Amino acid sequence: MTDEREKARLAKPPFETMVSVSDEVKNELRGWKPPKDRAYILFQSKNYEYSRERWYEALFTLDVDGRPEQASRVDYYVMQKGYRIIHYGNFPKPNHPNPAIAKKAQMHIGSDMVNPWDDLENHVKRYMGIEAKQTAKETALLEQLKAAQEKNEALTKSAKGKKTDPNE
Amino acid sequence: MGAVANITELSNSTTLGNLLSAIASPALVKTATGMESLYRENLPVGTNVKKFRKNGSLTAAALVEATALAPDANGELTDSSVTATAAKIAVVSGLSVEEQTFGNITLDRVAAEQGAAMGRFISNDILGMAAGLATTQTATSVLTIDDVMVAQLAIYAANVPNPEVMLHAHLGAKAVYNLRKEIIQNGATAFTNPNMLAILNGLPANNGYMGDIPGICKVYQGSGFATTGGDDQQMLIHPMWCLAGIFGTAPVTWYKDKGAEGFYSEVASYYFYDVVEWNDLAGVMLRSDT
Numbered sequence: 500m501t502d503e504r505e506k507a508r509l510a511k512p513p514f515e516t517m518v519s520v521s522d523e524v525k526n527e528l529r530g531w532k533p534p535k536d537r538a539y540i541l542f543q544s545k546n547y548e549y550s551r552e553r554w555y556e557a558l559f560t561l562d563v564d565g566r567p568e569q570a571s572r573v574d575y576y577v578m579q580k581g582y583r584i585i586h587y588g589n590f591p592k593p594n595h596p597n598p599a600i601a602k603k604a605q606m607h608i609g610s611d612m613v614n615p616w617d618d619l620e621n622h623v624k625r626y627m628g629i630e631a632k633q634t635a636k637e638t639a640l641l642e643q644l645k646a647a648q649e650k651n652e653a654l655t656k657s658a659k660g661k662k663t664d665p666n667e
Numbered sequence: 668m669g670a671v672a673n674i675t676e677l678s679n680s681t682t683l684g685n686l687l688s689a690i691a692s693p694a695l696v697k698t699a700t701g702m703e704s705l706y707r708e709n710l711p712v713g714t715n716v717k718k719f720r721k722n723g724s725l726t727a728a729a730l731v732e733a734t735a736l737a738p739d740a741n742g743e744l745t746d747s748s749v750t751a752t753a754a755k756i757a758v759v760s761g762l763s764v765e766e767q768t769f770g771n772i773t774l775d776r777v778a779a780e781q782g783a784a785m786g787r788f789i790s791n792d793i794l795g796m797a798a799g800l801a802t803t804q805t806a807t808s809v810l811t812i813d814d815v816m817v818a819q820l821a822i823y824a825a826n827v828p829n830p831e832v833m834l835h836a837h838l839g840a841k842a843v844y845n846l847r848k849e850i851i852q853n854g855a856t857a858f859t860n861p862n863m864l865a866i867l868n869g870l871p872a873n874n875g876y877m878g879d880i881p882g883i884c885k886v887y888q889g890s891g892f893a894t895t896g897g898d899d900q901q902m903l904i905h906p907m908w909c910l911a912g913i914f915g916t917a918p919v920t921w922y923k924d925k926g927a928e929g930f931y932s933e934v935a936s937y938y939f940y941d942v943v944e945w946n947d948l949a950g951v952m953l954r955s956d957t
Contacts, residue, residue: 504897505897527895527896529896544799546952547802548803548804548805549818559799559893559900561795565756569752569754571716575749
């Protein structure tokens with residue numbers, strides 16, 4: 500991307516996702532626009548840049564519009580490829596504020612009054628819930644580690660202070 | 668000078684209104700591309716799920732004389748699969764009896780437009796798979812032939828079978844423009860030979876096919892690619908082994924006349940299909956400026 504365009508893009512705020520993402524992914528989300536009126540699931544993908552021989556994180560938008568029975572595809576990307584769901588949107592609901600999307604829900608609701616989009620949403624949320632728990636656990640462990648490191652540092656300083664104190 | 672009075676003008680006569688041009692401009696919608704770049708099978712019978720199988724392989728080991736070799740991980744053969752679930756896409760339209768009697772939009776025309784709409788839907792799905800490929804080649808700015816060649820190298824290096832089959836590149840209009848511009852500006856001896864200029868000779872066909880870059884790939888021009896970090900997510904794929912899909916023979920269209928709910932004819936079309944990523948390593952995502 501040309502410098503000016505890239506600068507302009509990086510100056511934009513990142514699209515806010517439902518779960519927290521790394522700084523690298525935040526940069527990918529700057530200037531990113533969700534699909535208009537189309538149901539989608541946004542993944543944080545794991546990509547290998549062949550010529551630079553490095554792994555990096557980017558975005559993968561799975562368009563599920565009109566097709567709520569995409570659970571197996573979601574499983575494939577999460578379980579087999581290690582992609583992480585960070586957001587989803589425009590899942591049709593009968594009471595959706597956008598009438599075009601609400602109409603799509605009515606098309607899929609059968610005589611049993613079950614909205615198949617709710618099933619897909621629960622499926623997606625389950626993965627995101629697991630992610631959220633993992634993130635919370637990671638955050639707690641990192642905080643514990645930080646506290647221990649600070650304590651260790653303080654103890655080391657105090658021990659050094661004691662040794663070098665000439666009055667003792 | 669003012670207008671002259673009492674002149675018999677055009678408005679004094681009775682004329683025809685609403686005459687139509689000899690032809691109508693087609694709708695400016697995207698071309699459906701991608702169907703020729705994946706492995707296709709018919710819909711399954713008795714279930715809506717089909718598993719695209721992937722064979723495992725075994726590893727041989729050297730063995731010294733008079734040594735036993737028990738079954739081990741090298742000898743365990745494990746196959747895997749990717750699941751495709753056929754799902755329905757549909758379009759429903761209603762055509763009033765007034766339009767059918769006095770207008771010029773016919774039920775058959777509506778059915779044909781519904782078929783085209785479903786074709787674009789499937790095309791979106793196929794092109795959307797590009798963003799899911801794990802191996803990538805990111806252009807520094809605009810797409811270059813070198814980027815496409817590196818992507819080809821990545822596919823060859825992954826030991827994808829049938830390397831004798833030309834790879835397919837699905838690119839946005841800007842990327843195709845930049846490739847053509849590079850060839851024109853290159854001036855290398857190879858590109859002064861008309862046989863090497865296939866991509867410059869053609870204009871986009873109905874399926875988006877632009878032409879070949881000899882020894883590298885067939886180029887298809889499409890639109891609606893996903894984006895990340897200000898780049899289009901396009902792809903170079905092996906047409907036999909990267910993507911796979913199950914498809915119904917043809918869309919089914921119903922015509923039904925209505926009365927009590929309003930006088931119109933309903934045209935309803937549906938089609939079953941699914942597309943899946945079969946072998947990730949048989950394709951490379953090409954990132955270049957949007």
